[in-house]
Amino acid sequence: MSLLEIKGLTVEFPTRRETFTAVMDVDLDVQRGEIHGLVGESGAGKSTIGNAVMGLLEPPGRIAAGTIEIDGRRVEALPPEEMRKVRGKKVSMIFQDPLSSLNPLYSIEQQLVETIREHNALSEREAKKFAIDLLDQVGIPKPAERISQYPHQFSGGMRQRVVIALALCSNPDLVIADEPTTALDVSIQAQILNLIRRLCTDRNVGVILVTHDMGVIAETTDRVAVMYRGRIVERGPTRKVLGNPDHEYTKSLVAAVPRPDIKLLRFPMVSYIEGPGRDFEAIDLSSHWLGQGRRDRTRDRHENLVELKGLRMEFLMRRSLLPRNRIYFPAVDNVSLPIREGEIFGLVGESGSGKSTIARLIAGLYTPTAGEILFDGTNIARLGPGRQRRPFQRQMQMIFQDPYSSLNPRMRVADIVAEPIRHHELASSGAERQRIVEDLLEHVGLGREAARKYPHEFSGGQRQRISIARALATRPRFLICDEPTSALDVSIQAQILNLLKDLQEELKLTLLFISHDLPVMRQMCHRIGVMQNGQLCEVKETEDLFENPEHPHTRDLIRLMPRLDYLSTEGLAIDRAEAARTGRV
Amino acid sequence: MPQVTGEEGRAVAAAGGRPQTLDDRRFVSRALDSDIYHSFKSSKVVMLAALVSLLFIVAAAFAPWIAPHDPFDLATLSLLDSLNPPAWVEGSNPSYLLGTDDQGRDLLSGILYGARISLAVGFASVILAAGIGITLGLIAGYVGGTFDSVIMRIADVQLTFPAILIALLIDGVVHGLYPNVTRNDSAFWVLVLSIGLSFWVQYARTVRGSTLVERNKEYVQAARVIGVHPIVIMTRHILPNVMGPVLVIATINLALAIITEATLSFLGVGIPSTQPSLGTLIRIGQDFLFSGEWWITIFPGVALAALVLAVNLVGDWLRDALNPKLR
Numbered sequence: 001m002s003l004l005e006i007k008g009l010t011v012e013f014p015t016r017r018e019t020f021t022a023v024m025d026v027d028l029d030v031q032r033g034e035i036h037g038l039v040g041e042s043g044a045g046k047s048t049i050g051n052a053v054m055g056l057l058e059p060p061g062r063i064a065a066g067t068i069e070i071d072g073r074r075v076e077a078l079p080p081e082e083m084r085k086v087r088g089k090k091v092s093m094i095f096q097d098p099l100s101s102l103n104p105l106y107s108i109e110q111q112l113v114e115t116i117r118e119h120n121a122l123s124e125r126e127a128k129k130f131a132i133d134l135l136d137q138v139g140i141p142k143p144a145e146r147i148s149q150y151p152h153q154f155s156g157g158m159r160q161r162v163v164i165a166l167a168l169c170s171n172p173d174l175v176i177a178d179e180p181t182t183a184l185d186v187s188i189q190a191q192i193l194n195l196i197r198r199l200c201t202d203r204n205v206g207v208i209l210v211t212h213d214m215g216v217i218a219e220t221t222d223r224v225a226v227m228y229r230g231r232i233v234e235r236g237p238t239r240k241v242l243g244n245p246d247h248e249y250t251k252s253l254v255a256a257v258p259r260p261d262i263k264l265l266r267f268p269m270v271s272y273i274e275g276p277g278r279d280f281e282a283i284d285l286s287s288h289w290l291g292q293g294r295r296d297r298t299r300d301r302h303e304n305l306v307e308l309k310g311l312r313m314e315f316l317m318r319r320s321l322l323p324r325n326r327i328y329f330p331a332v333d334n335v336s337l338p339i340r341e342g343e344i345f346g347l348v349g350e351s352g353s354g355k356s357t358i359a360r361l362i363a364g365l366y367t368p369t370a371g372e373i374l375f376d377g378t379n380i381a382r383l384g385p386g387r388q389r390r391p392f393q394r395q396m397q398m399i400f401q402d403p404y405s406s407l408n409p410r411m412r413v414a415d416i417v418a419e420p421i422r423h424h425e426l427a428s429s430g431a432e433r434q435r436i437v438e439d440l441l442e443h444v445g446l447g448r449e450a451a452r453k454y455p456h457e458f459s460g461g462q463r464q465r466i467s468i469a470r471a472l473a474t475r476p477r478f479l480i481c482d483e484p485t486s487a488l489d490v491s492i493q494a495q496i497l498n499l500l501k502d503l504q505e506e507l508k509l510t511l512l513f514i515s516h517d518l519p520v521m522r523q524m525c526h527r528i529g530v531m532q533n534g535q536l537c538e539v540k541e542t543e544d545l546f547e548n549p550e551h552p553h554t555r556d557l558i559r560l561m562p563r564l565d566y567l568s569t570e571g572l573a574i575d576r577a578e579a580a581r582t583g584r585v
Numbered sequence: 586m587p588q589v590t591g592e593e594g595r596a597v598a599a600a601g602g603r604p605q606t607l608d609d610r611r612f613v614s615r616a617l618d619s620d621i622y623h624s625f626k627s628s629k630v631v632m633l634a635a636l637v638s639l640l641f642i643v644a645a646a647f648a649p650w651i652a653p654h655d656p657f658d659l660a661t662l663s664l665l666d667s668l669n670p671p672a673w674v675e676g677s678n679p680s681y682l683l684g685t686d687d688q689g690r691d692l693l694s695g696i697l698y699g700a701r702i703s704l705a706v707g708f709a710s711v712i713l714a715a716g717i718g719i720t721l722g723l724i725a726g727y728v729g730g731t732f733d734s735v736i737m738r739i740a741d742v743q744l745t746f747p748a749i750l751i752a753l754l755i756d757g758v759v760h761g762l763y764p765n766v767t768r769n770d771s772a773f774w775v776l777v778l779s780i781g782l783s784f785w786v787q788y789a790r791t792v793r794g795s796t797l798v799e800r801n802k803e804y805v806q807a808a809r810v811i812g813v814h815p816i817v818i819m820t821r822h823i824l825p826n827v828m829g830p831v832l833v834i835a836t837i838n839l840a841l842a843i844i845t846e847a848t849l850s851f852l853g854v855g856i857p858s859t860q861p862s863l864g865t866l867i868r869i870g871q872d873f874l875f876s877g878e879w880w881i882t883i884f885p886g887v888a889l890a891a892l893v894l895a896v897n898l899v900g901d902w903l904r905d906a907l908n909p910k911l912r
Contacts, residue, residue: 016623363810385812393812406803410825420811470807 001072003206004030004053004174009066009076011048011057022048022061024230030174030206035197037217037238038210040227041253041489042460046210050176052076053208054093055083070174088119092167096179098159102151108135108162109147112169119170134165138195157188164195168203175199178210185350186516186560193220212489214257215519215562218242226250243566254568256494258519260561263543263575266501267494267523283443283506289436290443290475290507302377304338305478305510306362311335311371311381313357331357333534334371341477344504344511346525346542348518348557354534355514359482362512363398364389375478394424397471401483403463407455413466414451417441420473440469444499461492468499472507479504480512485520497524518561522546530554624906634898641892645701652694653682657860662689668873671880684880686869692880695866696888702862703889706776707842711835713781714842718788719831723819725789726796737793740786748845752779752854772856776849780842787834795827829907836900840893847889863889 011023023045030036038046051057053068055075068076070090075083095101103111112131116122122130128147135143138161151159160180167175177196181189197220200207209221217224217238224242225235226249234247245251255268283290312335314328332354339345347355360366362373364380373381375392383389397420400406407416417437420426427433438448444465455463464484471479481500485493501524504511513524521528522542529539530553537551549555625631644651655661666689670677677684683692721740725733756775763771799805800823808818847864849855851871856862858869863885870882 016620360806365806365809385809385815390812393810396810398807398810400803400807402803406807408804408822408826411822419808419813423811423813467807474811 002029002069003032003071004028004208005067005069006049006053007067007069009049009052009068010064011045011052011061012064013061015060021064022230023052026066026230026232028225028232028235030208032173032206033200033204034222035200035207035209035220037221037224038208038227039212039214039217039224039253041212041491043229044227045230046212046227047178050093050178050208050210053174053176054087054091055080056093088170090172091174091176092170092172094160094163094167094175094177094180097183098156098163099183101163102159102166104151107148107150108154112147112162112166115166115169131165131169134168135162137199138162138165138168139191140165157184157191160184160188160192161195164192164199168199171203172205174206174208176208176210179212180209181216182211182213187350187556189216190560196220214242214254214490214567215564218564218567219562226253239566242564243568245568251568251570253491255570255572256491257564257567258490258493258497258517258523259564259567259572260519260522260546261563261565262569262572264523265573265575267498268572289439290472292475303340304374305341305376306339306512307337307372307374308358308362309336309372309374311358311361311373312369313354313361313366314369330534332361332368335531335534335536336371337529337536337539339478339510339512340527341510342508343526344501344513344524346521346528347512347514347531348516348521348528349531350516352533353531355531356482357534358531359398359480359512359514363396363480364393390424394420394474395476396478396480397474397476398480398482399464399467399471399484402487403460403467404487406467407463409455411454412451413441413453413455413458416455416466417451417470417473420470424474426474436473437469440472441466444469444472444503445495459492460488461495464488464492464496465499468496468503472503476509478510478512480514482514483516484513486515486517493520500524518546518557519564530557621906625902628902631898631902634895634902637891637895638899641700641895642704644697645704648694648697648701652691652697653680654691654694656690656694656698664689668878668881670878671884683884684878686866686881687873687878692866692884695861696863696885699861699863699866699885700888700892702773702856702860703843703846703864703892706773706780706846706856706862707839709777710780710784710842710846711839713777714784714838715788715831715835717781718785719792719824721785722789722792723796723824723827726793727800727815727819727823733793736789740789743783743786746783748780748783749849749852749854751783752776752849755779755782756854776846776855779849780845783845784838784842787838788831791830791834792827795830796823799823799826833900833904833907836903837897840896840900843889843896844893863892 006026006028009023009026009028010021013020013022026049028036028049038049040046048057048061051061052063053070055078057063063076066076067074070086073086075086078086102108109128109131112134113124113127116127116130117124120127120130132143132147135147140146140158140161146154151162154162164180175196180196181192184192193216196207196209199205209216211217221238223236224238225232226241226247227233228249234241234245234250241250242254245254252268258267311332312330313332314330316326317329318325318327320326335354335358347358349355357366361368361381364383364385368381371381372379375396378392380389380392383392407413414434414437417440418433421433421436427436434451437451441450442448446462446465446469450458450462450466455466458466484500485496488496497520500511503509513521515521525542527539528542528545530537530545530551532553537553538545538549540550545554546558549558625635649655666678666681666685667687669681669685671682671684674684681691681693683696685691686695721736725736752775755778756771759771759775805818805822808822813822843863846855846862847867850862850864851868853868856865858865861869866885867882867889870878870880870885873879873881
């Protein structure tokens with residue numbers, strides 16, 4: 001008998017206008033001791049399945065059809081009090097954000113002991129012993145001492161371990177992990193996934209792993225179900241589904257995953273997911289607006305468009321009236337690097353390594369504590385926000401991470417894109433400005449009609465295109481991309497990366513590309529700098545970095561990349577020259 | 586993106602072929618389709634409150650045309666008509682629906698003209714308070730640092746003075762500086778100034794808080810990278826995004842300002858009895874409350890209560906409707 005058996009599950013969310021079917025006719029079974037993956041893009045309904053099993057559907061959501069059996073007992077129609085007991089004894093859940101899934105007002109001991117005693121007939125002392133034992137099992141060092149601490153005294157990865165310990169308190173048979181590692185750095189992600197894997201085999205627990213990350217699926221799961229718009233389109237052993245997919249959607253999803261091991265010329269166009277997005281049409285730069293004003297660049301060319309020299313940025317950690325009592329934290333510590341004209345330079349590192357701070361320093365959002373930022377030979381580090389900085393502001397633009405907050409929700413797209421043109425007086429009349437805006441929107445693949453709409457009418461990927469159009473509106477030479485795709489689904493990510501690559505080649509742009517995702521970097525960048533704790537570890541040509549990493553931190557990062565070598569390579573445009581050189585196909 | 590949705594199609598039909606730009610059509614259909622309109626329609630209490638508020642505003646605005654008598658026209662006043670009871674009470678004069686006061690002024694007309702003054706003071710002081718509060722809050726939140734600390738400490742000090750104290754202070758100062766100005770001319774502006782000056786703190790704090798959130802969003806940073814001037818960033822980018830809570834405060838403050846005006850007038854610091862506001866009418870009637878002429882104070886009192894309650898209900902609903910967490 002299966003541990004969990006779902007048959008024909010349909011979940012609906014009735015709203016005022018229409019009934020939205022989040023999950024449609026889904027069959028799923030999970031055995032003891034296996035990790036079953038649920039993969040899909042945002043809105044595919046994968047989390048809803050987990051919530052339905054737990055009886056945690058947010059009202060007005062409801063199970064419209066189908067059965068859920070846990071150990072042969074039907075649970076989908078149980079009254080809330082009965083369901084609560086099942087939830088405690090049989091099923092546990094691990095949530096995405098370890099920062100918010102622990103109560104900050106109670107110590108770890110209080111939270112664990114309360115949960116343990118709720119489910120087991122144990123005395124206070126026995127429960128504490130049990131709790132320490134659990135913390136030890138999930139790999140928290142010195143559990144007897146740390147148990148009395150509060151959540152804020154633990155790091156993100158440690159907190160997620162505590163959350164897992166909390167989920168194990170009731171000795172559950174089934175654990176639903178909803179994006180358990182999405183909020184964590186790669187190195188910690190690997191540890192947490194190993195932990196889940198180990199617990200699964202040691203305790204013979206069934207795990208449903210809900211994630212959007214193909215790498216996590218490929219590395220951890222035994223079987224996988226691929227979801228698309230509320231339906232499961234393909235199910236089977238992970239190696240089979242990812243290595244030899246049958247369904248068109250799975251094929252395109254697999255093709256869109258950035259490969260850590262092979263370099264592609266460009267990402268295959270995934271037409272299955274979002275409105276196909278027009279093909280990129282090259283423009284004639286000699287006549288097009290984007291090509292104007294390029295002439296003045298040729299004179300007095302520096303090989304390095306941007307050069308950082310001994311850059312240092314300190315943030316005030318403790319305020320004090322007396323300067324000697326103030327405590328500073330160096331977010332960027334003595335970084336020197338050149339970015340050559342016309343290249344895509346990548347900066348990679350874990351969260352807090354200082355890569356975004358460098359982007360903001362170059363863009364002039366922060367003023368550095370020490371060091372120089374040379375732009376085309378001029379030191380711009382100490383320029384005020386006034387007139388002197390203006391020519392440099394025109395020449396460099398930035399694309400931000402979060403497409404939902406990077407566009408002013410109260411402005412029309414036309415005004416958003418027109419703002420830099422208006423500010424830098426790049427058009428002689430309102431009509432010309434409008435024409436340029438429409439051309440730009442067309443060029444990034446949105447079409448002219450987009451100009452009249454408001455940002456909320458667009459999806460994440462389309463918003464990121466608007467962001468790119470706005471960045472291009474000053475005809476910049478240098479584009480700073482701060483995690484431009486980390487908030488997007490893989491298929492949309494592939495489209496945006498293709499667009500950036502095409503634009504870079506066409507307009508001979510210089511790009512600073514910041515990401516935590518090494519496979520993406522391999523596809524995009526010419527050279528990569530690796531950062532750790534505000535310091536630059538090493539800078540190398542991309543292929544050289546992946547083949548011969550020198551710095552131990554670089555080696556760690558590369559070792560921790562998910563291995564996707566068995567994924568189907570159908571339809572990929574592999575860079576043959578590169579593949580031949582490195583001896584892989 | 587769908588080209589023309591059904592709703593847009595209906596909007597076109599509803600417009601009866603009147604030439605409209607695409608934007609107009611989209612706006613109308615979006616407004617009719619919005620969650621706020623829907624939540625408005627689904628609550629009868631709110632609709633009634635909005636209707637009462639609107640009725641008051643219209644009646645006050647058109648008081649000279651609606652009112653059966655002109656209470657300020659001394660030629661029509663007669664002491665013989667004084668202290669007439671309401672029309673349905675025995676011994677009344679049917680031409681005075683709600684009766685008359687001690688000087689023979691028609692109460693219904695008095696209430697209409699009084700609501701006019703009360704609402705005018707309310708709106709003007711809310712605009713003044715919002716103007717000061719939004720400006721200071723926006724700058725404090727965006728610029729931060731010492732300016733922020735100074736503004737917020739001033740706000741804290743401001744909160745320790747009640748509106749009545751400020752009104753007395755301003756009233757005294759105005760009379761000290763301009764001895765020739767009678768209270769008749771100055772009362773209105775003294776009230777507006779004193780209520781406005783005591784209410785700005787709430788706007789400043791709210792706007793500052795929202796600005797602190799908005800200024801760290803990436804669209805503001807994008808504008809900074811482009812090089813847009815801070816004043817333009819504040820007015821064009823941040824201001825429209827912090828106006829939601831301001832609207833709510835303004836509505837609730839309108840009711841509060843009307844009450845404050847009534848209180849001040851009741852205490853004799855506000856509008857003089859030659860041009861009575863609702864508060865002045867209540868004060869006049871108070872003297873007659875126990876001698877049997879109850880209507881002079883009860884009717885203005887009921888009108889004031891109804892107006893304030895209606896505006897407050899609309900404000901409360903607006904607060905909930907604009908808060909996505911409560912929906």
